[in-house]
Amino acid sequence: MNIHLSFGIDQLIQHSNPAQYGRIGLVTNDAAYTAMGQQSRLALLEADFSIQKLFSPEHGLSAKGPDGAFIPNGVDSLTALPIVSLYGEKLAPNSTDLTNIDTVFFDIPDIGLRYYTYLWTLTHVLESCAAHQKKLVILDRPNPLSGSIEGPMLEENNCSSFIGRWNIPVRHGCTLGELAMFFNADKNLQVDLQVVSCKGWNRNLILRDYGMPFQPTSPAIVSWECMLAYPITAYLEATNLSDGRGTNAPFAQIGAPWLQGFDLSKLQGLTEDVVFENCQFVPSEGKFMNEVCYGLKIRVKKAQHYPSTLLGLCLIKLIKAQYSAYFSWKPYPTRANPTGLRHLDLLTGIYQSERLLELTWVDFLSQIKDFTQITEWQRKVSPYLLY
Incomplete structure (x- = not known):
């Protein structure tokens, strides 16, 4: 498509005076680029923004740290700035981290799903900025999965975790800037919040439609195909099946040594929008490492x-x-959920979700369709939509 798209960082650099933000702490990672392909932190420094330190989410500043693994503090080899991990000893900046910081910038590409943790790092940063009276600037980016919405909503009382703290749908349809404004109001955080909008994004399009090169957002989301399959196959983390990690198509292929001859007909009959094919692969890490797995490829x-x-x-x-x-079901331990228990509940946001899988096929389909109603979410979030 021949549509010019620029990100919040591009708009900030083009239209803002760096001096107005004072000393800056930047929450970012290596997946954050300008529309012209320069890493965000380098572009900001070259534009004379006074960045004092960096904060990194899950997977670290490199965006390559193992899934769920503890990330230590460090020093950035590109800029020599100190890196404070927000997926190590703590999940939010503390008062010491924010000493001599006037403004916190947040620039991390998301993939539009509730169980992707960058969103929840943002919520902890929101709370920290509220507690320590720091201005927060979100350098907004498109939701790469478009503005489409899909449930279920999250049951906060029983299913709140770092892969879903608050009551939003699995596929929320918002940018992180829009969600920041919604949470700021809904949770009465009273943050001094500025969202620098993108320019040229149509929420009816996915980011791939713009012909932009894919920048891996984490170790297993390495292509548009993996990103699009992930909302389907992420739930397999809670099982004893391989989710394709350790192959060239994580989440876009799934399997196990015993999944030979899977009958695709019932699954394929549910939609014409997704194609399922039998395949085989040998993962180099994770479940069934170095074993031949039979399974499905998802397009x-x-x-x-x-x-x-x-x-x-x-x-x-x-x-x-x-x-x-x-x-079988299998625990999935991470830094944010050390026991790894109830992982399907935390992914779906549905309490005792494994019981759904015991229903008859007809009752199961009925329940799932009920869970995915999102009219109320659309009503609540609509005042905060920017695009």
Whole structure:
């Protein structure tokens, strides 16, 4: 598509006076680039913004740290700035971190899903800026999965975690700037908040439609294909199946040594927007490392409105039914959930979600469709939409 798209950082550099922000702490990682392909922190420094230190989310400043792994503090080899990890000893900047900081900038590409942790790092930064009376500037970026919305909503009382703290849908349809404004109001945080908007983004389009090169946002999200398949296959983290980590298509292919001859017909009959094919692969890490796995390759043809939650949970139910002697639930320990227990609950936001998989097929489909109603979310968030 021949549409010019610029990010919040591009708009900030073009239209703002760096002196007005004083001393800056920048929350970022290596996935954050300008529209012209320069890393955000270098572009800001070259434009005379006074960055004093960097803060990094899960996967570290490199965006390559192992999933769920503890990330230590460090020093940035590009800028020689100190790096404070927000996925190590703490999840939020403390008073010491913010001493001699006037403004916090946040510039991290997200992928538009509730269980992707960069969003929740943002919420901790929001709370920290409120507590320590620091201005927060969100350098906004498009939601790469478009503005489409899909449930279920998250049950805060039973399912709140670092892969979903607050009551929003799995596919929330917002930019991080829009969510920051919503949370600031909804949680009455009273942060001095500025959102620097993108220019040229149409929320009916996915980011791939603009012909932009893909920048990996974390170790397993390495291509548009992986990003589009992830909302379907992320739920397999809670099972004993391989999610394709350690292959060239993590989340875009899933399997196990025992998943030979899987019957695709019922799954494929649910949608024409996604194609499922049998495949085999040998993962170099994770579950079934160095073993031949048989399974499915997933290709999303129409990305705006495909029913990812429905497909993901139906996929698990069908595998569980066809391979009951082999399938099992499995804990998924991370820095934010050390026991790894109830991982499916935390991903879906549904309390005791494993019970859904015991229902008859008809009742299961009915329940899932009920869970994915998002009219109330659309009403609540609409005053904060920028695009």
